[in-house]
Amino acid sequence: xxxxxxxxxxxxxxxxxxxxxxxxxxxxxxxxxxxxxxxxxxxxxxxxxxxxxxxxxxxxxxxxxxxxxxxxxxxxxxxxxxxxxxxxxxxxxxxxxxxxxxxxxxxxxxxxxxxxxxxxxxxxxxxxxxxxxxxxxxxxxxxxxxxxxxxxxxxxxxxxxxxxxxxxxxxxxxxxxxxxxxxxxxxxxxxxxxxxxxxxxxxxxxxxxxxxxxxxxxxxxxxxxxxxxxxxxxxxxxxxxxxxxxxxxxxxxxxxxxxxxxxxxxxxxxxxxxxxxxxxxxxxxxxxxxxxxxxxxxxxxxxxxxxxxx
Amino acid sequence: xxxxxxxxxxxxxxxxxxxxxxxxxxxxxxxxxxxxxxxxxxxxxxxxxxxxxxxxxxxxxxxxxxxxxxxxxxxxxxxxxxxxxxxxxxxxxxxxxxxxxxxxxxxxxxxxxxxxxxxxxxxxxxxxxxxxxxxxxxxxxxxxxxxxxxxxxxxxxxxxxxxxxxxxxxxxxxxxxxxxxxxxxxxxxxxxxxxxxxxxxxxxxxxxxxxxxxxxxxxxxxxxxxxxxxxxxxxxxxxxxxxxxxxxxxxxxxxxxxxxxxxxxxxxxxxxxxxxxxxxxxxxxxxxxxxxxxxxxxxxxxxxxxxxxx
Numbered sequence: 349x350x351x352x353x354x355x356x357x358x359x360x361x362x363x364x365x366x367x368x369x370x371x372x373x374x375x376x377x378x379x380x381x382x383x384x385x386x387x388x389x390x391x392x393x394x395x396x397x398x399x400x401x402x403x404x405x406x407x408x409x410x411x412x413x414x415x416x417x418x419x420x421x422x423x424x425x426x427x428x429x430x431x432x433x434x435x436x437x438x439x440x441x442x443x444x445x446x447x448x449x450x451x452x453x454x455x456x457x458x459x460x461x462x463x464x465x466x467x468x469x470x471x472x473x474x475x476x477x478x479x480x481x482x483x484x485x486x487x488x489x490x491x492x493x494x495x496x497x498x499x500x501x502x503x504x505x506x507x508x509x510x511x512x513x514x515x516x517x518x519x520x521x522x523x524x525x526x527x528x529x530x531x532x533x534x535x536x537x538x539x540x541x542x543x544x545x546x547x548x549x550x551x552x553x554x555x556x557x558x559x560x561x562x563x564x565x566x567x568x569x570x571x572x573x574x575x576x577x578x579x580x581x582x583x584x585x586x587x588x589x590x591x592x593x594x595x596x597x598x599x600x601x602x603x604x605x606x607x608x609x610x611x612x613x614x615x616x617x618x619x620x621x622x623x624x625x626x627x628x629x630x631x632x633x634x635x636x637x638x639x640x641x642x643x644x645x646x647x648x649x650x651x652x653x654x655x656x657x658x
Numbered sequence: 659x660x661x662x663x664x665x666x667x668x669x670x671x672x673x674x675x676x677x678x679x680x681x682x683x684x685x686x687x688x689x690x691x692x693x694x695x696x697x698x699x700x701x702x703x704x705x706x707x708x709x710x711x712x713x714x715x716x717x718x719x720x721x722x723x724x725x726x727x728x729x730x731x732x733x734x735x736x737x738x739x740x741x742x743x744x745x746x747x748x749x750x751x752x753x754x755x756x757x758x759x760x761x762x763x764x765x766x767x768x769x770x771x772x773x774x775x776x777x778x779x780x781x782x783x784x785x786x787x788x789x790x791x792x793x794x795x796x797x798x799x800x801x802x803x804x805x806x807x808x809x810x811x812x813x814x815x816x817x818x819x820x821x822x823x824x825x826x827x828x829x830x831x832x833x834x835x836x837x838x839x840x841x842x843x844x845x846x847x848x849x850x851x852x853x854x855x856x857x858x859x860x861x862x863x864x865x866x867x868x869x870x871x872x873x874x875x876x877x878x879x880x881x882x883x884x885x886x887x888x889x890x891x892x893x894x895x896x897x898x899x900x901x902x903x904x905x906x907x908x909x910x911x912x913x914x915x916x917x918x919x920x921x922x923x924x925x926x927x928x929x930x931x932x933x934x935x936x937x938x939x940x941x942x943x944x945x946x947x948x949x950x951x952x953x954x955x956x957x958x959x960x961x962x963x964x965x966x967x968x
Contacts, residue, residue, distance in 0.1 A: 365850075435850050540675075540745050542873070543891040563852070564874040565886070574965045576875070576888035581853040615968045655884045656966060658925045 349498065349604040350472060353380045354394040354461045354489055355479025355593070357401075357419065358427045362632060365435040366586045371428070372633040373405045376479035376503070379590030382637050383597025383624040385412040386645060388604040394418035394463065396455035398426035408638065417465040424453040431589070438585045439562030440531075461485055463492040475499040477600045478523070479593060483508050483515035490522050499609060501525045501600050503592070509535045521553035525614075527596050529560050542567060546574075558599065558618060560592055568618050573611060577618045580626035580652050587632045591625040594637060598624030623648045659808065659914040660782060663690045664704040664771045664799055665789025665903070667711075667729065668737045672942060675745040676896045681738070682943040683715045686789035686813070689900030692947050693907025693934040695722040696955060698914040704728035704773065706765035708736035718948065727775040734763040741899070748895045749872030750841075771795055773802040785809040787910045788833070789903060793818050793825040800832050809919060811835045811910050813902070819845045831863035835924075837906050839870050852877060856884075868909065868928065870902055878928050883921060887928045890936035890962050897942045901935040904947060908934030933958045 355377030361370045377395045385391050392415040397406075399421070409416050430444040447454035461481075464470050476497040478486045483504065490500070502523040504516050509532060516536070520526065526549065534540060537548035542559065546569045549557055556570040563585065565578040599621035606613045623645060630636045665687030671680045687705045695701050702725040707716075709731070719726050740754040757764035771791075774780050786807040788796045793814065800810070812833040814826050819842060826846070830836065836859065844850060847858035852869065856879045859867055866880040873895065875888035909931035916923045933955060940946040 438850070540748070541892075541894060543893050546891075561874060564871060565888075567888075567891075574891055575968075576886075576965050578875075578877075578886035578888070581856075581877075581884055582851070583853050584851060612968060619968075655886050658885075658922060658929075 349388070350390040350392065350474040351384055351388040351477070351600055351604040352392045352394065352418075352463070352474050352497075353377050353384070353477045353479055353597075354463065355380060355477075355481060356427055356456070357393070357395040357397050358429055360589060360633065361428070361430040362587055362589050363432040364438070364585075364587050365433070366584065367632070369587075369632045373402075373408065374429070374590060374633055375427070376590075376593045378409070378634070379593035379628065379637070380477060380479055380597040380600075381409060381414045382412055382634060383594040383628070384601030384604070385414050386624070386640060386642070387598065387601030387620065389413065391415065391601075392418055394461050396420050396422050396459040396461075398422055398424050398455050401426045408634070412638075417468075418462075420459070422455045422459060424455055424457065427454045427456050428452075433588055438588055441589065461489060463489050471495055473498055475501075475600055475604050477501040477503075477596055479503050479596070480505045480508075483512050483519055486519055487515065487522070490519070499524050499600070499603055501527055501596060503527050503596060504532065506532060506535055517552050520549070524556060526554045526557040527560070527592070527599065528557070529592065530562070533559050556614065558595075558621075560595060562588075566595070566618060566622065568614065570611065570614065575615050575618060577622045577652075578655055580622065580648060581655070582626055582630055585629045588629050589633065590637075591628045594628035595621035595625040598622070619649065619652060623652055626652070659698070660700040660702065660784040661694055661698040661787070661910055661914040662702045662704065662728075662773070662784050662807075663687050663694070663787045663789055663907075664773065665690060665787075665791060666737055666766070667703070667705040667707050668739055670899060670943065671738070671740040672897055672899055673742040674748070674895075674897050675743070676894065677942070679897075679942045683712075683718065684739070684900060684943055685737070686900075686903045688719070688944070689903035689938065689947070690787060690789055690907040690910075691719060691724045692722055692944060693904040693938070694911030694914070695724050696934070696950060696952070697908065697911030697930065699723065701725065701911075702728055704771050706730050706732050706769040706771075708732055708734050708765050711736045718944070722948075727778075728772075730769070732765045732769060734765055734767065737764045737766050738762075743898055748898055751898065771799060773799050781805055783808055785811075785910055785914050787811040787813075787906055789813050789906070790815045790818075793822050793829055796829055797825065797832070800829070809834050809910070809913055811837055811906060813837050813906060814842065816842060816845055827862050830859070834866060836864045836867040837870070837902070837909065838867070839902065840872070843869050866924065868905075868931075870905060872898075876905070876928060876932065878924065880921065880924065885925050885928060887932050887962075888965055890932065890958060891965070892936055892940055895939045898939050899943070900947070901938045904938035905931035905935040908932070929959065929962060933962055936962070
């Protein structure tokens with residue numbers, strides 16, 4: 349099954365207790381696409397890059413057989429993000445600055461994503477992941493489909509929940525799986541207990557959800573089914589940037605390889621996503637994620653399974 | 659197998675977002691004993707009560723077939739604790755006051771626990787849990803045994819780690835399982851990553867450990883084995899007081915019912931402890947823990963198992 353992702357392509361400057369990196373290739377769509385490329389053979393990225401974009405970075409994507417026809421070049425700057433992680437709370441990215449805060453003209457000012465590139469067969473089956481972005485764009489992308497995607501995953505973030513809560517919530521009945529952080533779930537529902545967050549999200553029309561718990565793992569919920577997966581215990585969390593999108597890439601990537609969307613397959617997808625996220629955090633940026641063998645993935649999955657089996 | 663616990667018997671005044679309770683029966687030994695009484699038929703408590711102690715509270719223990727011969731009456735006040743829980747971080751108990759802070763003469767001023775009551779057969783096999791307490795007393799209790807307990811579990815807390823770190827660490831090679839909170843593990847090792855905490859604790863002589871992650875569950879570690887158990891998702895965390903000791907009671911209680919201390923039994927003990935803790939937090943104080951049927955426990959265990967099985 350073809351897997352499409354719509355999201356941000358960016359350059360990140362990141363500081364953690366293990367050092368700093370400036371202007372490294374990143375963005376939600378990038379992490380998602382590279383992670384999912386280890387599962388799905390047909391990953392397509394929709395996003396925008398600017399006139400300062402290093403074309404060799406596109407080759408990083410194509411080297412992983414990722415289709416980049418949906419990436420458009422705009423005559424402004426690529427989106428940039430500067431953030432840091434404190435050693436005491438590595439789950440929380442602290443935004444120091446970004447193109448919008450700096451008032452720099454950038455691709456996000458005017459770009460409205462288009463789901464299908466011009467020669468694409470719009471009748472072909474596909475899965476879709478809407479990475480974090482403007483909820484009005486996300487709704488527009490859903491409306492661009494004449495034939496609905498088989499599976500639609502959605503991410504959002506605190507900025508949109510705070511500024512456009514109604515538009516975010518309007519998406520919930522339209523999608524199949526919401527993939528968000530614990531803090532975002534609490535912000536959306538104004539509840540503290542995870543159980544209450546889940547019940548409230550159901551009442552907002554969410555059918556399935558993965559609530560990411562950072563270094564504690566995740567909680568998957570569908571109807572009365574609840575399923576926990578712990579994070580893989582790694583020595584050092586060098587850089588958590590992109591971990592959530594790497595999770596989503598592994599999750600949606602796995603679900604693009606299965607015959608049927610059974611509950612067991614959703615649970616396996618949670619395992620696969622957790623494995624992919626565990627690699628992402630081991631080096632700055634995309635470094636570790638770009639250098640994986642299928643055997644690395646298999647061994648890491650065995651390690652994770654050993655952590656949860658009696 | 660007989661199961662002995664040495665710890666505090668107290669009156670607690672507790673505030674959470676769900677209300678307040680004053681001077682309710684509690685203490686580490688109390689929660690441990692009541693929780694473990696659902697597993698083990700021979701639970702014995704060692705601790706001290708004061709001249710203000712309500713004798714009918716001892717009947718609560720004996721009604722659960724808990725042996726109270728090791729509880730001594732002292733002519734000062736019973737230890738009292740006042741604490742609160744913030745709705746945003748229900749895992750962290752905030753101590754508002756206690757008998758020591760208030761400068762009230764209380765049982766902990768002079769009491770030195772004695773492991774065996776006078777008619778007890780000191781050659782009989784037993785398991786031992788040293789609930790949080792002065793590490794010099796804990797070491798003394800270990801030295802009181804001519805015949806070592808089959809299994810020794812140990813708890814401690816930030817107060818002792820900060821004030822007597824060497825005495826706490828001296829205990830580690832002498833015990834079989836360390837049961838502590840994530841914050842305590844980080845404080846002991848000065849490490850942020852759980853993996854590094856575990857490795858450091860091994861190097862300090864800890865053989866097995868359970869690191870409690872609050873509402874995220876726990877991590878068990880022995881040699882290369884790692885095993886996660888999530889917390890049971892409950893609607894409301896009314897009062898987390900005693901959850902850790904209820905866990906330890908279920909854990910040690912389960913291990914007092916098995917023929918052999920296999921790794922599988924340790925993992926089952928983690929599950930049982932998690933189940934017992936999940937009841938503890940559902941009401942203020944001992945209320946829920948005192949009113950359980952074996953069927954309640956079985957159903958809760960099934961619920962927990964459903965959360966972790968693919």
